[in-house]
Amino acid sequence: MKTSILKFIVKRILLGVMTLFIVSLLIFAVTQALPSDPAEAILGREATPEALAALRAEYGLDKPLVSQYTHWLGGVITGDLGTSYATMTPVSEYISPRVSASFFLLLIAALGSIPLSIVIGANAALRRDGKFDTSSSLISLILAAMPEFVVGTILTVIFSTTIWQVLPAVTYLEVGAPPWSDIKGLALPVLTLLIAVTPYVSRVMRAAMVEVLESDYVEMARLKGMNERTVLWRHAMPNAVGPAFQVIALNLAYLAGGVIIVERLYNFPGIGSALADAVRSRDLPVIQYLALIIAGVYVITNLLADIGTVLVTPRLRTRLS
Amino acid sequence: MNSSEIENSGLSRRHFIQGLGSAAIAAGVMSTSSINALAAPFAIKKGGVLKIGVVGGANDLFDANYIVAKADQARLMSTFETLLTFNEKFQPVTTNGLAESAKANSPTKYTIKLRKGVKFHDGSLLSADDVIASFKRLLDPAIKTTGKPLRTFLDPSGLVKIDNLTVEFNLKLPNVDFLATLAGYTYAISKAGYDGKNQIGTSGYKLVSFTPGRESVHRRFNDYWDAKNVHLNEVRIIDFADKTALVNALIAKQIDVAVDIPFEQFKTLKSKKYLNVVENSAGAWLAFCMRIDIKPFDDNNVRQALRLLVDRKQMLNRVLSGHGKIGNDLYGYIDANYNANAYPQRQQNVAAAVALLKKSGYSKSKPLRVELTAPDDTSGLVLMIQTLAEQAKKTGGVVIIDAKVIDGGTYWSSKGQYMNTGFYTTYWSGRSYLAQAAASMDTYPETKFPPANSKFRKDYELASGTINAKKRREIIARMQKEEFEKGGYIIPFFNNFADAYSTKVVGVVKRPAQLNMDYYAHGFKYISLA
Numbered sequence: 001m002k003t004s005i006l007k008f009i010v011k012r013i014l015l016g017v018m019t020l021f022i023v024s025l026l027i028f029a030v031t032q033a034l035p036s037d038p039a040e041a042i043l044g045r046e047a048t049p050e051a052l053a054a055l056r057a058e059y060g061l062d063k064p065l066v067s068q069y070t071h072w073l074g075g076v077i078t079g080d081l082g083t084s085y086a087t088m089t090p091v092s093e094y095i096s097p098r099v100s101a102s103f104f105l106l107l108i109a110a111l112g113s114i115p116l117s118i119v120i121g122a123n124a125a126l127r128r129d130g131k132f133d134t135s136s137s138l139i140s141l142i143l144a145a146m147p148e149f150v151v152g153t154i155l156t157v158i159f160s161t162t163i164w165q166v167l168p169a170v171t172y173l174e175v176g177a178p179p180w181s182d183i184k185g186l187a188l189p190v191l192t193l194l195i196a197v198t199p200y201v202s203r204v205m206r207a208a209m210v211e212v213l214e215s216d217y218v219e220m221a222r223l224k225g226m227n228e229r230t231v232l233w234r235h236a237m238p239n240a241v242g243p244a245f246q247v248i249a250l251n252l253a254y255l256a257g258g259v260i261i262v263e264r265l266y267n268f269p270g271i272g273s274a275l276a277d278a279v280r281s282r283d284l285p286v287i288q289y290l291a292l293i294i295a296g297v298y299v300i301t302n303l304l305a306d307i308g309t310v311l312v313t314p315r316l317r318t319r320l321s
Numbered sequence: 322m323n324s325s326e327i328e329n330s331g332l333s334r335r336h337f338i339q340g341l342g343s344a345a346i347a348a349g350v351m352s353t354s355s356i357n358a359l360a361a362p363f364a365i366k367k368g369g370v371l372k373i374g375v376v377g378g379a380n381d382l383f384d385a386n387y388i389v390a391k392a393d394q395a396r397l398m399s400t401f402e403t404l405l406t407f408n409e410k411f412q413p414v415t416t417n418g419l420a421e422s423a424k425a426n427s428p429t430k431y432t433i434k435l436r437k438g439v440k441f442h443d444g445s446l447l448s449a450d451d452v453i454a455s456f457k458r459l460l461d462p463a464i465k466t467t468g469k470p471l472r473t474f475l476d477p478s479g480l481v482k483i484d485n486l487t488v489e490f491n492l493k494l495p496n497v498d499f500l501a502t503l504a505g506y507t508y509a510i511s512k513a514g515y516d517g518k519n520q521i522g523t524s525g526y527k528l529v530s531f532t533p534g535r536e537s538v539h540r541r542f543n544d545y546w547d548a549k550n551v552h553l554n555e556v557r558i559i560d561f562a563d564k565t566a567l568v569n570a571l572i573a574k575q576i577d578v579a580v581d582i583p584f585e586q587f588k589t590l591k592s593k594k595y596l597n598v599v600e601n602s603a604g605a606w607l608a609f610c611m612r613i614d615i616k617p618f619d620d621n622n623v624r625q626a627l628r629l630l631v632d633r634k635q636m637l638n639r640v641l642s643g644h645g646k647i648g649n650d651l652y653g654y655i656d657a658n659y660n661a662n663a664y665p666q667r668q669q670n671v672a673a674a675v676a677l678l679k680k681s682g683y684s685k686s687k688p689l690r691v692e693l694t695a696p697d698d699t700s701g702l703v704l705m706i707q708t709l710a711e712q713a714k715k716t717g718g719v720v721i722i723d724a725k726v727i728d729g730g731t732y733w734s735s736k737g738q739y740m741n742t743g744f745y746t747t748y749w750s751g752r753s754y755l756a757q758a759a760a761s762m763d764t765y766p767e768t769k770f771p772p773a774n775s776k777f778r779k780d781y782e783l784a785s786g787t788i789n790a791k792k793r794r795e796i797i798a799r800m801q802k803e804e805f806e807k808g809g810y811i812i813p814f815f816n817n818f819a820d821a822y823s824t825k826v827v828g829v830v831k832r833p834a835q836l837n838m839d840y841y842a843h844g845f846k847y848i849s850l851a
Contacts, residue, residue, distance in 0.1 A: 040734040052735075086380040087533040094379070094533075161572040169569035172559070175532045267566040269535055276562070277378040277534060280698070282730050286379070 005317075009307055016299040023295040024076070028069050031284050031291075037061065038085050038282045059085070072288065082285040086278065091285045095274065097176075099293065102259060102270030104179040108186065109193035110252055117198045118244065121205025122237065125213060133206075140199035148258060152192040152265040159188060170267040189266045196258070197251045204247040208240040215239075242313035249305030256297035369850035370555040371826070373838075374567045375580040377560035379534040383520055385511040386459055386466035391581055391837065394506070395558050396531070398841035399539050400442075401509035401522035404433055404452070405500060406843065409832040411603070411655045411751075413504040417547075417843040419447065419523060421486075423503070428495035428786045433503070435486040439546045441512050442527035449482040454513035456480055456490075464517070467507040470756070470764045474499075474785075495786030497793070498756050506836060524844035525551035534560055539845075552828075552849035571596065571821055577850070578822040580837045584642040590821040597826075600819040602646060603835040604654030604751025607701050609693070609709065609811040610767040615743035617689060621807050622681040626689075628667060628811050629674040630720060632712050637814045640704040644819065648812035651801055652761075653754030655833075661798035664805055671715045678719055690721040694738040695746045698729030701816065702746040740767055751815070751835055754797055755785055761810075768809025777803055825851045 039055040056062045059082075060071060075081055081091035120140075124133040143151070160169035171185035179186070212218060213236055221235045222228075260272030267273070271290050278286035310316045377392030385401040388394050404420040405413040415421065419439055424432045439447040457477050459468030479491035492499065502508065512521050520528045525547065526539035539556040559576060561567040564583050571579040572593065582590060582598070591598045611618040611627065618624055633647045646654070649667050653659050683689040693709065695702035703726050710724040732738050738745045747767055749757070758781050761767060771777035777800055784796040804810070820837050822829060828847040830839045842848045 034730075040736070084379065086378075089533075156569055161569055165573055167573075168575055169573035170561075170566050170575060172570075172575060175530060175535050264562045265566060267561050267570065273562045274379065274534070277380070280378070280730060281380040283379065 005310065008310065012303050012306055016303050019299050020292070020295060024073060024292060025069075027288050027291045027295070028072065031287055032065065034279075034282060034284075038284050059083075072285075076289070076292065081289050084278075084283055084286050086281040086283040086286070091289055095271065095286065095289060098269055098271050098274050101173065101179040101268070102256075102263070102272065105186065105189055105193070105263075105268065105270060106252065106255055106259065108190050109197065109255065110248075112190065113194050113197040113201060113251075114248055116194070117201035117248075118205050118241065120198070120202040121244070122209050122232075122240070124202070124206045125209030125240075126232070128210060136202070137206075140202055143195050144199035144203070146195075148192055148196050148261045149265055151195050152188070152262060155188050155191055156265070171269070172267075173269055185266075189262050189268055192262050192265070193255060193259070196262075197248075197255065200251055201244060201247050205240065205244045208243040209236065212236045212240045238312050238314060242309040242316070245305045245308045245312070249301040253298040253301045256294045365552055365827070365849045366851060367552050367849070368554045369552075370557060371553050371578070371845065371848060371850060372557045372559060372576040373578040373580060374559050374561050374570055374576040376562075376564060376567060377534065378562065381533040381560065383528075383531050383537070384466070384517050385455070385509045385515060385520075385522065386464075386468060386507050387517075388467070388507060392558065392560055394836055395580060395841050396537055397509065398506060398524075398836065399526055399537070399556060399558065399844050400520050400524050400528055401511060402524055402844065403504060403506060403509050404435075405504040406840065407501075407504050407835065409834070411501075411753075411833070411835070413500040417840075417846070418504070419452075419510055420503075423500055425497075425500060428497050428499075428788060429492040431490040431492075431499055431503075432483070433488045433490070435488075436546060437486065439523055440544045441523055442521045442542055443512070444544065445512065447510070447523055448485050449488045451513045452488045452510055453480045453482060454515070455510045456508075458511070458515065459508060467505075470760055471502065471508070473759065473763060494782070497785055497788060498753050501753055502756070506840065525846050526553075526556050526844060529555075536560060547846065550846045552847075553845065556845045568821075571823070574823065577826050578820060578838065580820050582819050582821045584644045584817075584819065587642065587644065587819060595824050596821050597824055597829070598819055598821045599829060599831050599838070600644065600817050601834055601837075601839075602654075602815060602817040603833060604652075604656075604659075604815050605749065605818070605835075606648060606652060606654070606751070606812050606815045607640070607705060607748045608746065608813075609705070610745050610747050611809040611811070612743045612767075612769050613772060613807075613809045614769045617681075617691065618743050618809065620681050622677045623683075623689065624807070624809060626674040626677040627720070629670045629677070630713055630716070631667075631709060631811060631813050632669040633667070633813045635712070636705065636708050639708050640701050641814065641816055644817040645814045646817075648814045650805060650808060650810055650812045652749070652757045652810070652812060653752070654815045655751045656754040658754050658794050658797045661794055661801055662805070669712070669715075675716055675719050678716075683719055685718045688719055688721050690723070691744050692723045692725060692742070693744045693746075694725045694727050694732065694742060696729040696732035696739070697726050698732075699746075699748065702748065705746060705813070740765070748816075754801075755781065758800065770807075770809045771803065772807075775803060827851050 038059065039052050039061055060068055083089065084091050084094050087094050120136055124136050127133055156169050157163060159167040167187050168185040171182055171189060173179060173182055218231060218236050221231045259270065260276055263270045263272035264276060271293065274286060275290045278290065373395065375392045375395050377390060380389065381392050382389060383396050385397065388397055402419050405418040405423055406416060408414045415423065419435055420433045421436045422434045426432060435447060435449065435452065441447060457480065458464055459466050459471055460475060460477050462472065474492045474494040474496045475490065476493055479493060481489040481491060483489050490499065510523065525542055525545040527542040529538040529540050531537040536557055536559045541551055541554055545551055567579050568582060568586050570576045587598060590596050611624050613619055628650055637643055637645050637647060647666065649660060649664060651660055678689055693706045695706040697703065706724040710722040713720040713722045727738050762778065780796050780800045784793050787793040787796060818837060827849045829842065830847065832839060834840050
């Protein structure tokens with residue numbers, strides 16, 4: 001059984017690498033299609049033909065596309081990401097603190113939302129059509145319908161600017177300070193992300209739980225005289241969490257891109273705001289790297305979800321062996 | 322975030338070029354008074370960290386002689402100083418400047434004497450060599466600075482060191498505005514050998530760190546020549562991706578100053594007891610540009626008709642919530658010679674516009690259909706083109722304007738809509754009439770005015786060499802007549818700008834100024850925290 005799972009994991013990793021490779025081609029193609037070339041965007045109206053030519057040579061923009069691509073891909077693999085056109089500093093130096101800040105934000109949001117949505121979903125399923133079920137359904141439906149910037153704006157109005165002034169309206173990280181140095185400033189971005197993710201996941205968790213609770217094996221377990229707690233935690237939960245994993249993964253992956261709005265709203269120095277900035281200033285090395293990171297998050301979270309689902313779901317585990 | 326909130330990042334993209342003041346050739350004597358008197362009466366507390374929020378991003382730059390956005394302005398002002406500065410009437414003075422005196426010997430010869438004992442942040446003494454090196458840098462076309470307008474009337478060979486503290490500027494063309502030119506904030510003095518990377522200036526705060534898109538930290542410089550007016554321990558200039566977050570941070574008391582607040586928020590911020598709002602107008606303007614050499618705008622009937630089509634008041638209200646002054650298609654608002662012919666205000670007159678167009682053969686069946694563009698990174702401009710397109714509908718289909726919003730990176734690029742199409746938008750900071758005429762004629766020929774047969778350029782050269790104020794006014798009146806009757810700009814209004822700050826911030830001077838926070842308090846001088 002162990003070797004089969006290992007085989008499955010290896011296969012999935014290879015598929016993931018393939019996906020990333022195709023994505024890297026796409027990213028490169030799309031950034032090439034952006035109107036106005038970077039040398040012009042950098043020099044602006046001060047551009048002279050000589051200066052443009054010099055800059056194109058410096059950044060290798062005068063080389064054929066294929067060699068530009070292989071050069072870039074080689075750089076990604078060896079860790080040499082080039083120089084940001086906008087900041088004129090190495091991309092890794094500019095992006096690294098932002099990557100860790102964004103991942104920290106996502107991690108806290110994930111650690112909060114996963115258990116929360118599982119508990120809400122499971123409870124709603126257990127007391128189907130009860131008070132908790134209907135009210136949690138209604139609330140999560142309303143919250144799910146609101147885009148992040150609306151949620152964020154409302155939270156800001158409530159907690160920082162208009163009604164109470166108890167939480168910071170923006171995250172202020174001193175340069176070089178770790179993301180956890182402003183815990184208070186993280187409150188609203190994390191809360192916004194929690195509200196963005198939890199409704200979906202708890203809805204899926206509820207549906208899965210309802211299905212499992214009605215299944216034959218749960219019925220069987222009950223008939224065997226097991227107490228309800230054991231039925232729930234030993235038999236129902238593992239089978240219900242599987243599908244929820246998939247949705248959690250999709251939502252986290254979505255957050256890696258969707259965090260742009262939240263970061264902008266709270267002036268959070270992460271990859272989202274950097275990406276928005278880079279697109280404006282045609283900072284191709286930064287755009288390409290960030291797009292690849294976000295794609296990587298998609299691939300990895302989905303991979304982990306697939307593996308997790310297989311490992312926790314007894315019937316899938318058996319099928320593989 | 323929706324697109325309008327992103328657009329709200331405001332007038333922040335292109336160069337703001339240095340503002341140039343009124344054409345006063347106040348030969349010799351200059352005051353060193355006003356500000357110190359204004360800042361005196363309260364007890365000043367020393368120390369503290371001032372946090373200033375400003376819209377900026379990864380393409381922030383830090384240079385003594387070049388800026389793109391407001392964040393760059395704030396940083397330049399925090400570190401570097403100019404020879405002269407402007408007073409509240411936009412006349413050049415030595416207050417807060419590195420010059421002890423400035424003398425106009427003739428319209429082509431100016432002598433600047435430097436203050437004694439001024440130190441750079443690295444401890445070295447300021448000398449005439451640094452001034453000459455700074456202006457050589459501005460004159461070097463290979464270096465990206467705002468020195469382009471300077472190059473038309475000054476050559477490096479015209480910079481002469483008289484003694485260690487005296488520099489003579491010998492111009493190749495007469496320029497009665499030259500002392501005002503020296504007060505332009507991007508014509509700042511750096512140490513000889515400055516390469517744009519090591520930010521060593523002469524201001525009251527020296528740079529500790531700068532991270533593009535995040536913040537810069539500036540610490541008090543104890544050897545500052547005017548140390549008695551430097552009160553804070555530290556100034557932090559913090560970047561904000563957009564104005565919503567900036568305003569929220571100020572309301573939540575996370576920052577002390579929000580630079581360039583959106584006018585929609587003006588009333589809200591003003592109503593808060595713990596905040597002050599300061600509004601300024603310095604003749605900055607937004608405009609529609611019509612290229613007089615591109616069809617159909619080569620036809621003056623078309624240009625004049627479009628000027629008559631604009632409901633300026635409605636446009637001002639819609640674009641700036643009324644925070645500005647209505648324009649009359651003439652620039653140089655802060656110049657004593659603004660509208661020298663005293664033309665009455667141009668009003669919307671649809672019938673007259675349609676009549677003019679009829680002369681050129683346009684009608685409902687053969688409408689004048691034109692494309693008008695604005696960049697998406699400049700909020701005022703987007704609203705302006707949309708408003709004009711709507712106002713054109715009053716002609717009942719004789720004029721059809723297709724308003725198109727273009728990505729800023731494309732719009733301002735060398736092949737973009739800016740300067741390359743017939744009908745587009747622009748913005749400028751305020752400057753004197755002649756300085757603006759030169760900039761619009763040669764540095765950024767946005768409308769390609771004047772036409773070949775015009776006397777405009779000759780008149781410009783004549784006026785630039787005329788010391789007699791009355792005679793100069795007469796020539797300028799002639800130039801303005803030609804622009805009013807045949808020019809390519811539609812200038813619907815001059816825009817104000819506003820800042821909000823905590824009542825804890827003491828010493829903010831409220832007077833007419835071209836930069837936010839009274840030229841960022843000339844490098845955050847006079848400012849203390851209560």
